[in-house]
Each structure stands twice: as C-alpha cells, then as structure tokens.
Amino acid sequence: MSQELHRSVLLREAADALVTDPGGFYIDGTFGRGGHSAVILERLGEGGELLGVDKDPEAVDYARERFAGDGRFSIWHGSFADMDEAAADRVGQVTGILLDLGVSSPQLDRAERGFSFRQDGPLDMRMDTSRGISAAEWVNSESEAELVRVFKEYGEERFARRMAGAIVRRRAEKPFERTLDLAEVVKAANPAWEKGKHPATRVFQAIRIHINGELDDLKQALEKSLQLLAPGGRLVVISFHSLEDRLVKRFIREKERGPKLPRGLPVMDTEIVRPLRSVGKAIKANDVEVDENLRSRSAVMRVAEKC
Template identity: 60%
Template sequence: MTPGDSSSVTAGQALHRSVLLDQAVALLMVRSDGRYVDGTFGRGGHSRLILRHLEGEGRLLGIDKDPEAVRFGETLAAEDGRFVVYHGSFADMADATAAQGWDAGSVSGVLLDLGVSSPQLDDPERGFSFMSNGPLDMRMDPTRGLSAAQWLNTAREQEIADVIWRYGEERFSRRIARSVVRQRDEEPLVTTRQFAELVRQAVPKKEKHKHPATRTFQAVRIFINRELDDLEAGLAQAVDLLEPGGRLVVISFHSLEDRIVKRFMRDLSRGPQLPRGLPVTAREVAPPFRLVGKALKASEPEIEENVRARSAVMRVLERRADTEGESIS
C-alpha cells in the first residue's frame, strides 16, 4: 500500500477506520509544504492522507505509545522519507519535535485522535474490551507501567472507587471496588471476562443497551494510561509548537476528553480576561488563537459504516496569523 491510499488499514483480521478522516486532514493542512505532527499515529490512516497532500519541503512526524503502531509507522517511514515515527506519548511532543530539529512556533499543524484504537479494542490479548476474554492488561504501551490487573490486585479500595467514579462517572463505584477487594482476597483478577463478570454482578441497576462494565473498563483504561494527564500536557505543547496560522485539530470520543479540549480551546480563544477600565488597546488584549468553526461530528453514513464514530467530536484551534508564537506553558 502506498501512502494515503486508504482510510482503512488491515492488520491481520483487524480493520481500523480513521474517524472524520477527510474533514480532519482538510482542516489541519493550512499549507502543503509545512511541518505536521500526527500525535496518535495508530495504523496511519490520517498520516497517509496527510502525506498525499504534502509537497516540497513538507514533513510529518507520527507519535504513538503502542509498539505495534510504531512498527506500522516504521514501515511507512521506509516507504516515504518525508515521514518519521516516534515511540512515546503525545505528552512528549516537545521532545519528539526537538529531536527532529523543529523549534517552537515552526509547526503548521498538530492532530490528536484520542482514545483507544480499533485494533487495540479488537485484540483480546490487549485486554481493553469486555466483549472477549483475554489478559486484563489495558496498557497502550505493554512495555511500561502497571497493567490493569496489577493495579486492581494491589490498590486500596478507596483508590479504586475514586478512579471508577472520576474517570467512568459510575455511580456504583464503591460497590464495584468492594467486590474487587473481596474477589482478590480469594483469587487475583487476571482476565477481562473475570473482571467484567465481577462488575456485572456488583451493579444492581443496568442501563438499557449498555454493558454494565462499560464505564468501569473506560475508567480503569484512562487511569492506567494517564490519558487525561497526557491530554492536558499534549494540548499545551501542541499550541506552543504552532506557527502563525497553524492549527490544532482534536478528535475526542467521550465527555471527559471533550470537556478538557473544549475548555482549553475556549480559554485560549478568549484571551486574557482583564478588569474593565484598564488603559490597554484592543490589539494588546486580542487573543492569540481563534476557534475554527463549530464542533464537528461524524455524519450518519459514516456512523452506519463505523459505529465507533457515533461519539466522535472534532474541534479546531488556530494560532492567529498576526500574532507571535508566545509560549503558554
């Protein structure tokens, strides 16, 4: 496959469809010869389309925590010399771009496609899904940090309850945490099916059309991978990298992510909130960033083709072309 041939990439039996692919790349690419960062490379759907539109001195850096995704990135890098892949989190974006010799204020666009990818969800060995049985892992990078099983079998009951409530907004978090502690006293939690069944039994009221373990699995995954901490760090680094006219495009898939992105972009586009009566000109208080359009969601045809697109929300922020690249960090 040549760069940009398709939005779908086949890996064994796993098929990954990049959500809002054409819209994201169209809004991201303000110039064809710019430098771009795909902070969540995955299987390269967005990256391949970006490469199709690059010209001249245009370059693309892909970043991903997942070693399997990095292997796909290395294959793409061998196909196209304008692309390089970096193994790490997009929270390491400043280091990743510095390694390429890219300074702050020199990047034309940054794309973040948040959450877990289809290949990760569909592979039972990764432990992300309660739909099939596998080791209770959930790490996007299985070579680093505690697995979900290791954490659940050692954390305090209160900590488990707090994580499930904070990141899953699960109202039965305390009951679930108590069940975890009781279970591990008898036998350690080691598989996704074991954990999903424990949650199912602990939740007294079931939501229609939703598995009882949905919120809990989401919460543990977010915590294990430091997803919201990484998001806040990555957003700040991304806007520092943007050149005048450069854009940050973020696709989120649940309310906790989108809340952070929405607030971050809103605050930057508002600029400093100063008391009335200060002797400053409009230009002196003009915000250095602006929102590009409204939040965009997947179309009905895309949702019919890819059900995981139904919760996607895309937001775009642009550094104004008439401002200097001041750091917000």
C-alpha cells in the first residue's frame, strides 16, 4: 500500500509534550497515516511501546504495513472511545495518550470516501466503512427537524432551517447519492456566503460529526483517559474546530478544579481530589507550518497531566 500524502499537524510539539519516558507505554488514539506515531517511536527506547488506534480499516491496514518490522508498535481497529478495551491490561499504567481529532487528509482528499464538497463521490462520510449508516442514508431518511438540529448543533450553521428545507424538498423528487449533488443544494440555500469558505462547509462538517459520533466519542475518550493514565501521564489533544476544543478545555478545567462541593463543607483544599493539571498554554501552529499546510491554521493543542 503506497503512502498517501498526509501532514500531521503540530508533529514535534505533540511528541515533545507527550513523550516523558522513552521506556513508557503510549497510545496514539487517532493513527491516521502514522505521522505522529512515527515521531513518537523515534523518541522511544527498546523498552517503549506504542499502541495505535483507528476506526478506519484503511488506516489499520496501512499501519500494519508501515510498522510491520517494529515490535514496539501494535494497532487496534476501533474508536478511541473504546481504547480502554484495546489497553485493558494497562489501566492506570499508560504514560501518554495522543488524540489528533477530525478527518485525515486521505479521507478528505479521496472522493470515494464521500467527505468532500469539492469532489464528486458517493455520499458516505463514514470513518469506519465496515459499520454504521452512510451520510446518504441519513440525509434521505431523517426528519427535517433533526436535520436542523444537527446543522445547528454540530455545524453552528445559522441558515440550518433553510438548508434542511431545501434538502427535504429535493429528496422528495430524487434521493441524494453524490457529494456534489448535496453540496449544490446546500449552496443554493445559503443566502450569505462567507469569504474564503465554501457555502456547504458547515453542513458537511455537521453531517460528518453526527454520522461518526465524533463528539460523543471524544467525551468518552477524555473520561477513559483518566482511568488509563498513570500518575504523571500526559493527555495531549489536538482539535480543529471550536466544538471539539470547547469540550477539551472544559474537561481539563473541571478536572483541574476538582468536584463541586457544597458551601460550608469542612474540607481543606489539600483534601480535594484534582485528577488533572493543565500543562502550559494552548499551542497553535506557527506561521511556517500554516504556510506549508493550510489545514493546520485552525489547530489547537492542549496538554494535561494526571495528578
């Protein structure tokens, strides 16, 4: 299998934050095409181990080929929301967990995967093509009210109602099967195009997030990271839009603050359990990286350490 072009974002920064012990056990929860995994393995000694996780069968096949000769690496097919199953014998012993969220370049750039509103392909959008319903099945069968909810909640689309109405009217005549067909209907229903952004961007993002359960998976993965990490272990998360980053920021802040206690409860500050501490400030791609890889412009990396 030939390597497909995919530039991992904040590559060195993520590895710097994640790898604190060359002999530790690490999880790359979003293997993709192995950019981050390769750099992590460079930092590990002979006793170090890296478990890659990905829900995309193509990514799993690629991982098995790319790192076939490295006994420190293993790959598991599934969502990072279930990484506690993949590392069941390492609960409380994981040195670091990396989550590089969103869609990978091979998924986005290959028309047959159905993620792109710029290239014509089957309307699929599933990261795991072995299960779940496709975007076409969902768009053609869901109620108008639910379309509106998803577009608003996951796409932050202010014209959600107009776009959902246009989709429902068109599908009554002919079901949606192709990406460009849907993109054109959404485009025509958008009365105020944003400069430099395709009119269907937010709707396609919303459908992708919903079809793949991305935010629910992220919530589960964040909670499970607390069970898996050893004291001093690092959680590194790279997000690409405000919905993801908001979840990550809130999670770290709440765990750093500790549980909310009733006012007047006679508990000393030193007795409050705070599972995480934030490490440094949020990191963004520098100008050089943004110039070389435009997709890195929206990336935000946050780091936390298990207490």
